[in-house]
Structures are given as C-alpha cells and as structure tokens.
Amino acid sequence: MNRLLVWYGELGTAGSILRRGLMFLLPALLWLLVFLILPGLALVAVAFAERGSFGEILWNFSLENLSRLLGYGIFGWSPDNLIILARTVWVAFITTLISVLLAYPLAFFIASRKLHQRYVWLALVIIPFWTNLVIRTYAWQLLFAPQLPFAQIAAALHLIEPGTALNPSSFAVYVGMVSAFLPFVVLPLYSSVERLDWSLVEAAQDLYGSRSRVFFQAILPQTLPGLTVGVILTFIPAMGMFVVPDLLGGAKYLLVGNLIQQQFFSSRDWPFGAALSLGLVLLTLIALQIYRRSGKEVDLV
C-alpha cells in the first residue's frame, strides 16, 4: 500500500514525487553529462595518445606527454615547462594577495556608505567586472604606451629604457591580472563585511586591542566566509588565464594557459595540450584541497 504524502505543491506517492523530480532533473543532468563529463573524459584520453605528423591524434597509449610536461624531451631534460607551471602558481598567488589587500579597504568603504548609496558603489564595482576582459586588457596595453605618463614615470625612475612601453613585462601582467580579478574578491567580501557584528569589534577596541589585533581577531574571522569565496574565485581562474599574459606578458611571461592555447592552435599538438590541461586541473585540485584542509567550509553562494 503506497502511502500518499504532500510534498510542496504536490500530493502523491513517494515514487510519483520522485519521478516528477527526475523529470525536472534529467534535461540539465544529461546536458552536463554529454557536454561536460564526456568531453572531460575525452580530454584525459587524448592526454595519453600521440600526435601524428600532421597534427592528428594517434591512439597509441603513451606517457610521453606527461614526461614532456615534466621536462623530458628529445634534447634531454629542460626545466622550461616546470618553470611555466611554477610561474603560473606564483602569478595566481600574487594576484590573489594583491586583490585581497585592495579589496578590504574597498569592501569596508562601500559598507560605510549610507544604505541607498551602497547600490551605486556596488554597481561601480560590478561594471568593470562585467566589461569584456579582452577590452580591459587591451586598454592597459594602450595605457602602457611609451608616450603616456606611466611609461614616462617608469623611464624617469630608470626602471625601463626611455621611449619603450611598460609591456610586455611581469609588471604589466600583474596589473592586468589584478584589475581582472579584483571585483571577484570585493563582491563576496562586501557581503561578509555588510553582516559584520560591530559589537565584537567595539569590544576588542574597548579591551585595548591593538589595531592589528582588532583586525586579525575581531574582523578577519567574521569576514572569512566572503574572503574564502573571493580567494577561490580569483586563484583558480587566475591559474587558467591566458588573455592577460598573452596581451601584456608577451613571449617572456607565459603561463600554462598560454601553453595550452599554443598547443591547440599554433602547434596543433592536442595530446600535449591535453596533458597540460590535466596538469592545470591537478593544480586546481591541490589548491581546493589545501583550502578544505585549512578547515574552512567552501560555499560559493
């Protein structure tokens, strides 16, 4: 005997309600299986294949691409790829760090405005974030031109040759990366700051906590949920970025993303590109794992 039960707007048996749930679930589930999971598996498979002489894929199982990733090639061992991997992690780390340092003042600034003004300030943060990245990155290229003040100041300080642009350089990459990812930290951080319990901060001040102690013991723990989301939304996409290093870093400052893009387009070496992608996924998983380990609940909404 099937017992009838009421489930939100429905009256039915457990089986019929579950069937309705499946009906809602299946379209998206199938879509994600076919266009996300299966392609992902295909990418893994290709990483273990070989590249034919015309750029086609030969299905001979080989670990060659993975050993190439580690630097072993026909000319012996070279650290080039490992340097690019390490640089990718480093650039993502510095980008995240600078973004967090700039995001705190901005988040507190917005939270300190009057309620009806906050929407305006938030919109001001959202607008660049929604403007196409290629455009914003190109715009930095424009600003770094030798005739404009930035390059001239740098030249006056003897940081660059007079008459040259500020890009390509690592500095240009950092500027581009921070301006690309800063809003990703500001928005979640702001939602934490908005909910801050100020009585705890006041209590810390009343108890003569030093400024840094007030920040680290009364403010930081309360903003940790927003900060966590911001750091994840910055660090992981920063590792996969190729537009900014491509336009602002030039050939000297490649990241893994550039290497993957090159394999898929100019060198037509998909197996190596797939192997590099696996390397990037691995870095991503390690980053997420470190976050889990540190005991913070990862919640992206």
Next chain:
Amino acid sequence: MSRLPPALGITAVLTLAFLYLPMLAVAVFSVNTTRYGLEWGGFSWKWYVGLFQNDQILEAARNTLVLAVASTLIATVLGTMLAIALERYPWTRRARTFLDNLLYLPVVTPDIILAAALVVAFSFLRLISGIFELGMVSMIIGHVTFQIAFVALVVQSRLRSLGRDLDEAARDLYANYSYYLRRVLLPLLAPGIVAGAMLAFTLSLDDFVISFFTAGPTSQTLPLFIYASVRRGVTPEIHALSTLIFLVTVLLVLLSERLSRRAA
C-alpha cells in the same frame, strides 16, 4: 558602522579609479582623429561612423547577440528546472552530493579546460559523424554548459528564501500540478529566473575563451574580433567598439540593479 580611517577611504577610491582608468583611456582615444600613434589630433566621431559601415563588425555583433540570446534561453530553462529539482525533491544524501559537485564543477574549472575538452569532444563527434563543424552551434553548446550552473545557483537561492507556505496553500486549494506551476511557483520564482538569465546573458557577452576555442573559422564574435585586431595592430574603430560595449555593459548593470531592487 560610522568611522572609517581616511587612509582606507582614499585607498578605496583610488582602487576604484584603477578599475576605471583603462575604460577612460579607450573612450578618450575613440574620439581622437589621429589614426596612428597616440597624439591628440582633435575631436571626432568618425571612428563610430566607421564602425557602422564595417560589415565584419556588424556580422560579429549579430553573432554575439544570437549566441548570447540562444544560450541564455536554453540555459535559463535547464538551470531553472535543475534548481527546482535540487531544491524541491527528496534526493538521497549521496545523489545530492553528486549533483552539488556536478553543479560546482563548471564554476571552479578554469574555462580554458572546459574549452579544450569541448574542442576535443567536438572533433571526435566530427570524426564519428563526418558532418559536425565548429561554429555557432558548438559555441552555443559551450556557453550553455557554463551558464547552467550560474542560473541554477541564482534560482536555487530564490527557492530557498520562499519557504513552503504558498505551495501548501495551493495544494490545500486543490490546484493541480500544472496550475500550481503556472500560477504559484513560476511567478514566485520570476525575479530569480530573470536575475539568473541576466547573469547568463552577461557571462555570454563577456566570454572570450570558450568562444575562442569553439568558434571555428567562420563565426566571429565581438570579443574574438577585438582580440584578433589587437594581435594584428589596432585600428581606431576598436576604441569606438570597445567604448560602445562598455556603455552597453553599464546599461545592463543598471537595468539588472533596477530589476533586482524591484524584486526585493
């Protein structure tokens, strides 16, 4: 909160200025007459006029819109259904964990990985079927794949805030399921669905990487066009185009702000 150290306020305003500086530069150069170099040659709208006479740009603009509208429509339907399924039906703990992970996967995967995986999968499809070419369809598929999760997350948070009362009331008043869906659930969800769709739409306009990998040789979008021009050496029309895209973004943000405030 009331007291903010002045240094903090100054840093904040400078940081915001830093975010706007690039757009300001592009806008200034878009009304500069000089074709080569960056010297100021006088004010003119001629690059904007040139924009609307450039067939390639108009074609790319049309592609961008078709891509954004089509992918947003598909992703909004699928994402909304997924959110209702996740939030309103009794899944086992294990199924729930699997679905949550599946949903976060496209959010946390670097887009270049999804792009590379899709290109590989599409080439297999072509190998097997012999007919599939990269183009608008493959771009739409790519965009929907990352949009679904964002739509679902937005609609899900709306569903969570609704509670059960109205669903139960509809049931008590003998509404059948389709009536309940049309007259109770969907109207209540509408603000969330619209917000999710707006997000999906702007994500599509903003995307470069997925389109870059899955576009194929024939279909170009505005970001792809701008990227190609930047690599070739920029013409001033690009400044005008970028400024217009920026202004459209401003309008979209204001519009969605207005919509979400009305919904709240």
